[in-house]
Amino acid sequence: MAYSAGRQFLSNLKNVPRNLRDSVMRHGRPTSDRARTQTVVQNFFLHIHPSRVHNHTLKWTTTMGLGIMTTALFLILTVTGILLMVYYKPSVATAFDSIKDIHFVVPTGRMMRNVHRWAAHGMVVMVMMHMARAFYTSAYKRPREFNWVLGMMLFVLTLGLSFTGYLLPWDQLAFWAVTIGSSIAGSPSEVTDAFGITQSFDPGGRIRELLLGAHYIGEEALIRFYTLHIMVLPIALSVILGVHFWRIRKDGGLARPASADPPITQDGLKPGEAPDKTFGLMAVVRERTPATDQAIENTSPAWPRLFRVEAALTVLVLLITVVLSIWLDAPLKELANPEVPENPAKAPWYFLGLQELVSYSAFMGGMVIPGIVVVGLALIPYLDREDEDVGIWFSGRQGRRIATASTVYGIVLSVGILAFTVKFKWLGEWDWVRNLIGEVPPIVITLFNPGTVFVLAAAAWSIGLLRVTNSTRMAAIGLFTCFLVCFVIMTYFATFLRGPNWDFYWSQADWPVIEH
Amino acid sequence: MTDKPSSGLTGPRFEEPVERRDFFGLAAVWSFFGMILTATLGALKLPMPAVFPEADSRFPIGKPEDFPAGPPKEIKRRRLWVLSDDKGIAVVSTVCPHLRCVVTRHADGTFVCPCHGSRFDATGKKTSGPSPRGLIWKEVSITPDGRLIVDSEREVSSNARFAV
Numbered sequence A: 001m002a003y004s005a006g007r008q009f010l011s012n013l014k015n016v017p018r019n020l021r022d023s024v025m026r027h028g029r030p031t032s033d034r035a036r037t038q039t040v041v042q043n044f045f046l047h048i049h050p051s052r053v054h055n056h057t058l059k060w061t062t063t064m065g066l067g068i069m070t071t072a073l074f075l076i077l078t079v080t081g082i083l084l085m086v087y088y089k090p091s092v093a094t095a096f097d098s099i100k101d102i103h104f105v106v107p108t109g110r111m112m113r114n115v116h117r118w119a120a121h122g123m124v125v126m127v128m129m130h131m132a133r134a135f136y137t138s139a140y141k142r143p144r145e146f147n148w149v150l151g152m153m154l155f156v157l158t159l160g161l162s163f164t165g166y167l168l169p170w171d172q173l174a175f176w177a178v179t180i181g182s183s184i185a186g187s188p189s190e191v192t193d194a195f196g197i198t199q200s201f202d203p204g205g206r207i208r209e210l211l212l213g214a215h216y217i218g219e220e221a222l223i224r225f226y227t228l229h230i231m232v233l234p235i236a237l238s239v240i241l242g243v244h245f246w247r248i249r250k251d252g253g254l255a256r257p258a259s260a261d262p263p264i265t266q267d268g269l270k271p272g273e274a275p276d277k278t279f280g281l282m283a284v285v286r287e288r289t290p291a292t293d294q295a296i297e298n299t300s301p302a303w304p305r306l307f308r309v310e311a312a313l314t315v316l317v318l319l320i321t322v323v324l325s326i327w328l329d330a331p332l333k334e335l336a337n338p339e340v341p342e343n344p345a346k347a348p349w350y351f352l353g354l355q356e357l358v359s360y361s362a363f364m365g366g367m368v369i370p371g372i373v374v375v376g377l378a379l380i381p382y383l384d385r386e387d388e389d390v391g392i393w394f395s396g397r398q399g400r401r402i403a404t405a406s407t408v409y410g411i412v413l414s415v416g417i418l419a420f421t422v423k424f425k426w427l428g429e430w431d432w433v434r435n436l437i438g439e440v441p442p443i444v445i446t447l448f449n450p451g452t453v454f455v456l457a458a459a460a461w462s463i464g465l466l467r468v469t470n471s472t473r474m475a476a477i478g479l480f481t482c483f484l485v486c487f488v489i490m491t492y493f494a495t496f497l498r499g500p501n502w503d504f505y506w507s508q509a510d511w512p513v514i515e516h
Numbered sequence B: 001m002t003d004k005p006s007s008g009l010t011g012p013r014f015e016e017p018v019e020r021r022d023f024f025g026l027a028a029v030w031s032f033f034g035m036i037l038t039a040t041l042g043a044l045k046l047p048m049p050a051v052f053p054e055a056d057s058r059f060p061i062g063k064p065e066d067f068p069a070g071p072p073k074e075i076k077r078r079r080l081w082v083l084s085d086d087k088g089i090a091v092v093s094t095v096c097p098h099l100r101c102v103v104t105r106h107a108d109g110t111f112v113c114p115c116h117g118s119r120f121d122a123t124g125k126k127t128s129g130p131s132p133r134g135l136i137w138k139e140v141s142i143t144p145d146g147r148l149i150v151d152s153e154r155e156v157s158s159n160a161r162f163a164v
């Protein structure tokens, strides 16, 4: 036999690296536009991208990179979270010590923990800003309604991740924040109590039992929160994130104004221009195509422009979290002590606005108003169905003016209500009310408190705008802006101006010394 | 059976003489979803705790002589203050009825909650703040051998003192 298997084997051996590479990447070096497009289409990790993106999408002002940064933060959280899991022990007896070990003993442990913490805060900020930009550019409009709803789910999951992660260190901060949080979940009892039916019908109590696995925060609660934090919520978030991305492509890329695709001549060319090479998946299906023939010439290959942006933003976000982590340590207070709360006992910052509302009424501030906000946000695309001005910030000049006016209105409203409440307190403490009707029933406070006044005033503003402008979009801008401004002000107020016993102080320097 | 075309592309559906098959097909689809639904609901029952890990809700706090009429005494571990005067003994829970923080007792006898500032007077009656009600008084009883027993799950009205 002339054929020498031995020689063949040696040559195979020599060619292993090349053949391995060719079998992994079944296309040539991505040196041409065509090869790069193929790379994007054929590579598992890249194929979530379109092969071409619209030039409008790549403009800085379209997205400000917020969604990409949120994704980058989630990836950072996943990696650092898995590393923390190596040492973290989810039990009441060991959790706190294991975090201390991570912080002070484990090599790079402090860095990983800090990065995890700052990335978690960053993700909450970014997810909110991303939502605001999608709102203000009308990106929720047809056909993107459902992707907005998916986004709301991602928002809630992000907050859920943060909240469940908060308990894990099992320090004073964790214990009391979760005491309040889980009691808010149980606050429907405030209403059933008012009707005296809690004995037989207690949905609030059931929710709390489901969350804590007990009537107090202990081993059972820690295990439940841990399972949610490291498995249930991250998996749910990843899956929904995948659908979120997938739908962007099915909806024809990011929202863009009609003016982004200038009219073209009969033969499909803009006057005086020859088309770039175009690529497409040729099959006849009844669906919206990502790029129609008129838009294709305004697109660029995803490689390199989109990838360059993604890489740059990922590096930026990583850099910021790492630099923050060098200078600022994630807090760790003393071991959880169920006998003595922190004073003031404050929730994480993004829940502080909520905590302010809860200090008026647990059920209204903790369940009803947040419920209305989340459901209301999710329904925006179904309530405002005006199709014009998609992809334009504030839908143009009128919207910009209304957003400005609503900002002013929101500031006046929330500062006014806060100042009033601090200065005069509320119904239950007013002597003339007491003289008139005696003790104010709790259900009255539940229904009528500074929080509900704010919601009603914001709703009135929005309805007024609806009347005046005759546009659901303008009414939506008014309402959204009001709530956003209020969220910022309430958060600031509760973070910096509320001190021990939730009393008002101009500065932390005025806080009294609390002796235990 | 095998000679029947079943592809929807060969013609409108009503031309296919397979009503019985349709019926079985539909029945299969519905049983599939029915079973998945039942299984999911069954699985979701698991996290709803059936037994609770709490210790007995009744526990001894001492003898009546330990609580002579006079300044109240705190039992920190149980989150209780024991008030005692010539009318008898009362046990007040320090768990705030608002969102379950633990209230602190000031020197003047009033209670303040650090979390959202609910205030209560010396007997636990609410004076201000978001709490929907006053502090909870717990039931006190006595064993034949003379030990005071508190039942943390039973509430008594806030003037029912336990006379000793």
Ligand code: HEM
Pocket (backbone or CB within 6 Å): A074, A077, A078, A079, A080, A081, A082, A084, A085, A088, A099, A113, A116, A117, A119, A120, A121, A123, A124, A158, A159, A161, A162, A165, A166, A167, A168, A169, A229, A230, A234, A330, A331
């Ligand atoms: C798949 C993703 C994630 C995994 C595997 C993970 C895992 C962990 C683990 C094991 C801990 C306990 C260690 C510790 O407390 O330092 C923890 C803590 C924490 N996680 Fe996550 N996590 C993930 C995503 C997130 C996300 C998306 C957020 C918020 C947006 C978040 C927020 C937190 C917070 C605030 C803590 C407390 C950190 C501390 O005090 O050190 N995590 N996480």
Ligand code: FES
Pocket (backbone or CB within 6 Å): B096, B097, B098, B099, B100, B101, B113, B114, B115, B116, B117, B118, B129, B130, B131
């Ligand atoms: S928990 Fe006591 S006032 Fe809120």
